[in-house]
Amino acid sequence: MNNIVRILGSPFSKMTLNETTDLLEKHIQEKQSELFHLITVNPEISITSQSDKEFKQIIDDANLITPDGIGIVMASKIRRQPIKERVTGFDLLYKLLKKGNEHGWSFYFLGTDEDTNKKAVEEIRNLYPNVSIVGRQHGFFSKEKESSIVSSINKLKPDILIVAMGAPRSDKWIYTYKSDLNQVKLVFGVGGSLDVIAGKVKPTPELWKKLNLEWLHRLITVPVAKGQKSRWLRQSAIPKFIYQAILKK
The missing domain is CATH 3.40.50.2300 (Response regulator)
Known part of the structure; x- marks a missing residue:
């Protein structure tokens, strides 16, 4: 399709x-x-x-x-x-x-x-x-x-x-x-x-959005909920994705 x-x-x-x-x-x-x-x-x-x-x-x-x-x-x-x-x-x-x-x-x-x-x-x-x-x-x-x-x-x-x-x-x-x-x-x-x-988390500023850095803004500013993996650990998936979906291709 x-x-x-x-x-x-x-x-x-x-x-x-x-x-x-x-x-x-x-x-x-x-x-x-x-x-x-x-x-x-x-x-x-x-x-x-x-x-x-x-x-x-x-x-x-x-x-x-x-x-x-x-x-x-x-x-x-x-x-x-x-x-x-x-x-x-x-x-x-x-x-x-x-x-x-x-x-x-x-x-x-x-x-x-x-x-x-x-x-x-x-x-x-x-x-x-x-x-x-x-x-x-x-x-x-x-x-x-x-x-x-x-x-x-x-x-x-x-x-x-x-x-x-x-x-x-x-x-x-x-x-x-x-x-x-x-x-x-x-x-x-x-x-x-x-x-x-609800105002619990600040929205991503427009400049960060334009630069496609929303993930980085969340990484720096958003607290981790109890029982969840740390955001730094979760972002380790990004280099794996880059290799598998982009570089490897």
Whole structure:
């Protein structure tokens, strides 16, 4: 397909942010019954999928994979199938909130801690008053509570389910309950986006974005959540990606 480029075995979309938003808008507005699972993949996630067979299968079965990292864009150019721009979960969330404000879409926000989740939802309600936030739930729940959360989401029938539990946990959780989330039209993980919206984490300055150094800004400024690997350790995936996807090619 002309709109797909394979990098380390994963099929990345070559659509721009606006084109991706238009595709998702059409899916929601046409009230298609199939749950659309989108995954944003950066170099770190791409390397993780190489050794995690379960996660690789999840990526392969997703409806759309977007390039969330300058490394993905660079690798596509090496293959002479250039991706025009990154499509990050953060940018896509804001685009869909804007569209949702126009159309009156409904959202459910799942993930991060209780205080951050609550503050993020309050901020979204202030910024997008026509968006219907039908429910929210923090991400620190027990395995035993998962079925009741899924049942509650289905009863509320959100157009869009936003999951903010980090990668690959978010997409593994989505995949586990994919067939059960039959009242949701679109679902995708947004990493730490709710932390930014809530003001817990400072947004990346525009200059850093233009220089494609968002990863470095996060590395320096964003604290590591309890139980997660240090960001310095996680960034060791970048040289592996550069070798496997760019230099080796």
